Amino acid sequence: MRGVSTPRTAPARARRDEDKTARREAILDAASRVWDERGYASATMTDVARETRLAKGTLYLYFRTKEELFLALLARQLWTWFDRVDADLAALSAPQEARTLAAHLTEALRGTHRMVDLLTLLSAILEQNVPIEATLAFKAGLGERLRRTGGVMERLLPHLREGQGARVLLHFSALVVGLHQVATPVPAAKAATLDPQLHFLVLDFHEELHVALTALLLGTERAG
């Protein structure tokens, strides 16, 4: 009675687990693209479905809610960032300068513009309608990555005591979110910064982040 229609060439069915994982990734890819295009004006599931060329219902086979989908997207992007940082830092030998380490962390963020947007909305929006286990899984994954990469930082910056590495990363993420917001104003706000008086509101995100993170690391050393 329902579901009767003339489908366009149907997508291959994801039958094996690896196919399913691939489809899941494809959905996240689509979500990422939609997010990119629509910017803040929140993307809709209809958009994502259209972009994936899948039926809306199919999305719900892979993610229980819209928020779970976007949380997964954020997670994927975060893990990628951690991977990149880990690979980067693995090539370094201890001890390192604060400035150098700050550069590595900051550079690894290049091209992750939208991830940061998502990160900003994380608590405000995403955790609204996310099944509890998804939240727990996310937090657990985050904790693990923070501790792992934090450990590496403690090796490279000997003045960091046990556990301080993860904490510094947390502070770093705070700077990322906060500075991104200040440094990446919406178009409307750009007009404001043409005023010379307001020129100091124009920040280069990566440079500013580098400066702030360096200061943070140096300050941590001095403060003990």
Added chain:
Amino acid sequence: MRGVSTPRTAPARARRDEDKTARREAILDAASRVWDERGYASATMTDVARETRLAKGTLYLYFRTKEELFLALLARQLWTWFDRVDADLAALSAPQEARTLAAHLTEALRGTHRMVDLLTLLSAILEQNVPIEATLAFKAGLGERLRRTGGVMERLLPHLREGQGARVLLHFSALVVGLHQVATPVPAAKAATLDPQLHFLVLDFHEELHVALTALLLGTERAG
């Protein structure tokens, strides 16, 4: 029966400019209360109207859009914070310790929980549907306050060069937004932090902010 009104004494008409300003403030008061109660689950104009005991249409005589209203609320709260900081710092004589100054800025944030929430959503949401002049006015006001208070900071921390005061305040605001998010997880996320492995994700907002800001100030000094 729904939809049957209980007529109440109509509010006095705001004829004179000062009456209008008062009404505008009353609306912001109501919006603030609504925002407090509803938290993230975004407050509606209906809520604000009910809280003000004005009709919904009346709100639109004072604010063109919902976003303009909440931007005005954020501005009011921000200016209050600046006022408080300015008064605080005026009592101090140069030079001051980074730690002390950090404490003053941080303490001035006590009780502004919700302002910080608004601040977080600022670029992501608020600037969506805000008339351009409102955005410009906000940015102009913000710039002025940052420069003024930044100047005071430069006086108290002699190692800060001209213009660095405002910049440090910008970094501070980034930390505020970012740390608030990390340190104030939604209820669902709290469950996650019961896990001892994740305990380090639990932060005390003010303390953490103090630590990070102190580090930032000290680091700025060392980095020159």
Added chain:
Amino acid sequence: MRGVSTPRTAPARARRDEDKTARREAILDAASRVWDERGYASATMTDVARETRLAKGTLYLYFRTKEELFLALLARQLWTWFDRVDADLAALSAPQEARTLAAHLTEALRGTHRMVDLLTLLSAILEQNVPIEATLAFKAGLGERLRRTGGVMERLLPHLREGQGARVLLHFSALVVGLHQVATPVPAAKAATLDPQLHFLVLDFHEELHVALTALLLGTERAG
């Protein structure tokens, strides 16, 4: 940003309480028509809105949920039936024959076809998404009408003891619901009854109800 469109000639605004009541009634009228047309295939709010020539959102100003609307419709029809019965019985003098009383109750049902459908779905569907106070109000109203009309029946049939009138009405409503279902098969089932062997499944609702109710009243007398 929303709500921008070119409306067709807008309906007059229901400003006074009596206008609102009228509009409420108009919505119920529309709902009734939709229910009639769509039959069992459940009517949608979109249908009701189109029929009323009101916007969908407007319906929700008068009824909080779809179910509340249809409960109100049922209530209105029920109260009408009670009114009719009360007027009818008021003209009679005690004592009456069971058969006569049964005829009055049964005849008052003429033309209330759809009300009975609604009545059938009452517990199964309607009470799903109905605000609790609406349910309570309905039950209270129902109780009052049953007791009032039950009292009249006790006057007319002296063998009925105090309280038995309402109880008989409850049994009557059970018969109404149950017999209506048996006696009013959906089209598909009609084909079945062409078979002579199954001819006895064809019942005339009103006649059958009369027979059964008479039997019920007589039996109550004999059983004491």
Added chain:
Amino acid sequence: MRGVSTPRTAPARARRDEDKTARREAILDAASRVWDERGYASATMTDVARETRLAKGTLYLYFRTKEELFLALLARQLWTWFDRVDADLAALSAPQEARTLAAHLTEALRGTHRMVDLLTLLSAILEQNVPIEATLAFKAGLGERLRRTGGVMERLLPHLREGQGARVLLHFSALVVGLHQVATPVPAAKAATLDPQLHFLVLDFHEELHVALTALLLGTERAG
């Protein structure tokens, strides 16, 4: 990860007719359990499939639509009830008291709570999307059972004329459906009946049914 299957040993294929019948029964068993658990909030095919440990598509090999499945379930439960009544009445010798016979019919209903729910929804919902032959087969089966058991009743209650037995059973079913609805209110409605004024709305289903059926039988006798 959602959408990743845990393969389990596939169920044996039902090749022989008796295997197929067994599988059909197994599906009905599952449907029955699902119906029990989910109550009114209508059970889904997904639920039934999960409960059967069969794939959703497999259900459609045995039943063409959801409604056909639940009609089959109702039929199975009804025939069981008739079997029980027939066995019961076979042990009795004519003539019997109305009260006694009413007790037998009523008692046979013990534990068929959910069947009655289904019966209530019969015309309203079930016959919507049922293939015509399925409807015809159901009606035919129903007719046969009614006539057979009706005949037994005519033997036990000599005042019943030919054909009146089946008719009384039809009236009985009406009482069952109707009283069940009144006597088994949804939880929300229960609150209403705490009010002493509404206490008379609280009925004991079996007792009430016994009273009403006895009255019906006695009344039929008197009315001739």
Added chain:
DNA sequence: AATGAATGAGGATTCATTCAT
């Protein structure tokens, strides 16, 4: 200036059914 009824686009989610494997 104030009102508040009316608007209606828009969005998330469900679930019976199909069909390629």
Added chain:
DNA sequence: TATGAATGAATCCTCATTCAT
């Protein structure tokens, strides 16, 4: 036979905004 991924129409409800009074 059995599978289960894919389908997509369908539905309820929200809420910022308007405008006649």
